[in-house]
Every structure is written in C-alpha cells, then in structure tokens.
Amino acid sequence: MGRFDGRVALITGAASGIGRATALRMADDGATIVGFDRDVEGLDTVAAEVHDTGGTMTTVTGDVSRRTDCVAAVEAAVTTHGRLDVLANIAGVVWAERVADTSEEGWNRMMEINVSGSFWCAQAALPHLIESHGNIVNIASNAGLMGQAYTVAYSTTKGAVVNMTRALAMEYVKEPVRINAVAPGGVNTPMSQNFDMPDDLDFSLMQPYMGFRKMADPSELANVIAFVASDEASRMHGAIVSVDGGLTAG
Secondary structure: OOOOOOOEEEEEOOOOHHHHHHHHHHHHOOOEEEEEEOOHHHHHHHHHHHHHOOOEEEEEEOOOOOHHHHHHHHHHHHHHHOOOOEEEEOOOOOOOOOHHHOOHHHHHHHHHHHHHHHHHHHHHHHHHHHHHOOEEEEEOOHHHOOOOOOOHHHHHHHHHHHHHHHHHHHHOOOOOOEEEEEEEOOEOOHHHHOOOOOOOOOHHHOHHHOOOOOOEOHHHHHHHHHHHHOHHHOOOOOOEEEEOOOOOOO
C-alpha cells in the first residue's frame, strides 16, 4: 500500500529538477501524476521514467503564467482521472541581477511565473481539493524568509508565496483542505546550475545566505513535499517548512 494509492497529484514544473523528483517520488508512493510544464520533451522523459517504474503519469503542456493554461491543466487532471487530491506548485524561475539592471519585462515575468502561476493553479484546483479533502504544497524559498542581495525580484516573489500560503490557509481554514509550503535553500537542479551572477559583485553581500552545507539533491526536497502532501501531515495547515540545511536557523 502506498501513501497516495488512488490519488491524483498535479505537479507544475514536472519536467525537471524538484518537479521531476516529486513526480517520481509520489508515483512510487502510488499517486497518479499529472505533469504540467512548458517543456514537452522533458515531460515525456519524466513520464517514461514514471512508467518504467510501474507508475502512471499523464502530461499537460502549458505556461503557468497564463491563467487559462492553469485552468486547463486542472480540468485535464479531473477529466482524465476523475479527481484531484494534491497540487504541488513547483514551477519557478530565478536569476540574479542588480536592482539598477532589473527590467520591467524581467520583473513581470518573475512575478507571473513564481507568484501568479501558483495562485491561478490554486484558484482552479481548490474546489476539487475541497471535494477530495486534498491539499496544496507551494514551493517557497529561503529567499522568501531573508533578505538577499542581487535577487531582489526573486526574493520578493518567494516572500509573496510565503504569505499567499498563509492567507489561503486562513481563508480556507474551515474547509477540508490543507495548504502549506516548503522553503528550500540551494538545490542542485538545472535552474541552479544555470544561475549566473552579475559581474564585479560584492561577494561579502552573498555570504550570509551561502550556508554551511552542500546543496540538496532534488530527491531530498521531493521526500519532504511527499510527506507534507500525505495524511501523515494531517495537522499541518498554513505551515512554511524550511528545508535549507540550517540556513535560516540563526
């Protein structure tokens, strides 16, 4: 018996990184996975991995920054599988730049993907999650819990995810649904591997959030996400779970 037998999980950003790892972990625990991402080839690769291990995964191609795509992904999950039990809002983007170099286009894109995407998916999913007594797991970040130089836009979006999670939890506190967030530190994903810093940065400004431990493997985050989404975490609602190797502890 798996923790998610008979349950359906919609995972955004499922084509790579934490999303991929979460799809594999939750499928291994018995969930039927619906992967939502812009990366068609990546989604197909992850779906094949899930199927090779005996799991079930269908895919939806779209952009979380578009409300219509988020609604379509939720509808596809419910239409195809008859229910929705978990929404894991994992899709996101990050880059570093000086405040003076931040463009209107870049600022808006960061907000649309990291904040609006999570909200639109949650808005569409909540009626179905209430029906199934399901839950939402948002991905925040240590950057949403502490100030960070050179990532002002990103830190702003993740701070918004933190408080969006808490506000949603309060609005739905009387409903049979749980809403929580996981806040990672550095994770060894393609997104972090392609993380470029501005030229001539002041490294001393970065040291407070570099941490003392190595970057996490995506599977380590997937383990926590799966726990928070499971019945084992039945009393967790409105929680922000730090998984950052002690980075925000002191």
